[in-house]
Amino acid sequence: MGEFELIRHYFAAAPCAQGGEGVALGIGDDCALLDVPAGERLAVSTDTLVAGVHFPHVCDPLLLGQRSLAVAASDLAAMGATPIGFTLALTLPEVSAAWLQAYAEGLDRMARHCGLSLIGGDTTRGPLSITMTVFGRVPAGQALLRAGARAGDLLCVGGALGNAAGALPLVLGERQAEAGLSAPLLAHYWSPSPQFALGQALRGKATAALDISDGLLADCGHIAKASGLALEVNLAEVPVSPALEGFLGVEAARHAALTGGDDYVLAFTLPPAQLSSLRASGVPFHVIGRALDGEGVSLRDPQGQDITPQQRGYQHFRETP
Structure with missing residues (x-):
């Protein structure tokens, strides 16, 4: 199965790829076209998941489909955005009809749960990795940012x-x-x-x-x-x-x-x-x-003592001792 047939069969025909509010043109052309109402701004975020780093090499592809979109869509929620659509760049070591069918089903479930339309993407051969770019809209001046907290909050x-x-x-x-x-x-x-x-x-x-x-x-x-x-x-x-x-x-x-x-x-x-x-x-x-x-x-702690641990979270590319 070639790249374009794969896209048409497993992704372009999915319910989440049939357009939605804010999508003027979806899959099928060189670019998608999005409508953003006057007074609103486009929110965009990209996440990449790599097999063996962000998920096990062997896992249920339906569950992976759900997870791969959800982790990217969460960035839109963090900005206070209303979801519009997403693109999928999928790198596969081989073409497996069963794997693709299950992955596409999980992806579609999460897309419909989030109110996101699949509007484009790409497929290529290589080690399994998944890149999602998500798009949303938020009223101008109301996006939630990391900066802005004030003492007393x-x-x-x-x-x-x-x-x-x-x-x-x-x-x-x-x-x-x-x-x-x-x-x-x-x-x-x-x-x-x-x-x-x-x-x-x-x-x-x-x-x-x-x-x-x-x-x-x-x-x-x-x-x-x-x-x-x-x-x-x-x-x-x-x-x-x-x-x-x-x-x-x-x-x-x-x-x-x-x-x-x-x-x-x-x-x-x-x-x-x-x-x-x-x-x-x-x-x-x-x-x-x-x-x-x-x-x-x-x-x-409950007594007000500082008990801050040295390890505070995960970091990519952190040097090991």
């Missing part, structure tokens, strides 16, 4: 943390657990749900935001640096799921919540005056700390 997150990191031993086949513990952890790893409702509710309220992909403490460091202040995290307030605690134990679960990657939950700073308004929106979130003068990120 509350530090918040959009949900329980550490589930994907806790799932990793299950994904790699290193451990097993009963379904009541393993199912929610694996679901978070393979099918994270971009927090679009929260991101859009934060427009005009939050002063800074991002999605947590490399660990809470590491990613909060990006907000602190961009905003020129310090962030303080209260350990007792960091939300951890019962499944994670049941699987790893309380201490290991807390460590995963603080430093584990692949959460794709939003972290943001919020002026105290906006707290009641955001709660009234009905979108769940947790207050876990505050912004203050200074620099960097610190972790405090």
Whole structure:
């Protein structure tokens, strides 16, 4: 099967590739055309997933299809954007009809869940890797940025943390657990749900935001640096799921919540005056700390003691000792 036949058969015919709001022209020409309403700006982000680095070489392609789009779409949620579409660049070591059919099905499921239309892409031969570019729109002046937090703001997150990191031993086949513990952890790893409702509710309220992909403490460091202040995290307030605690134990679960990657939950700073308004929106979130003068990120125990760990999250290309 040639490249263009592969695209037509597995991707161009998928429901998510049939256009949608904001898509003037999708798959079939040299470029897609997007409509962005007056007074709005285009939000664009690209993510690459590589076999053996971001997912196991051997895994369920349907689950991989879901995950590969969700992790990219989460960046749109972090900006407060409304989703429009995405492109897919897929590098394959070989053409397998069964693999492609399952991958395309998982991709379509997540695309419809997120409200994203497949509008183009490319395929080539080589080691398995997946590159997604996602497009959204956001009212001018209302995009959520990493810079903008102010001393006195509350530090918040959009949900329980550490589930994907806790799932990793299950994904790699290193451990097993009963379904009541393993199912929610694996679901978070393979099918994270971009927090679009929260991101859009934060427009005009939050002063800074991002999605947590490399660990809470590491990613909060990006907000602190961009905003020129310090962030303080209260350990007792960091939300951890019962499944994670049941699987790893309380201490290991807390460590995963603080430093584990692949959460794709939003972290943001919020002026105290906006707290009641955001709660009234009905979108769940947790207050876990505050912004203050200074620099960097610190972790405090219930007695107020500094217990900041040396390891704060995952970094690509970090040199090993």
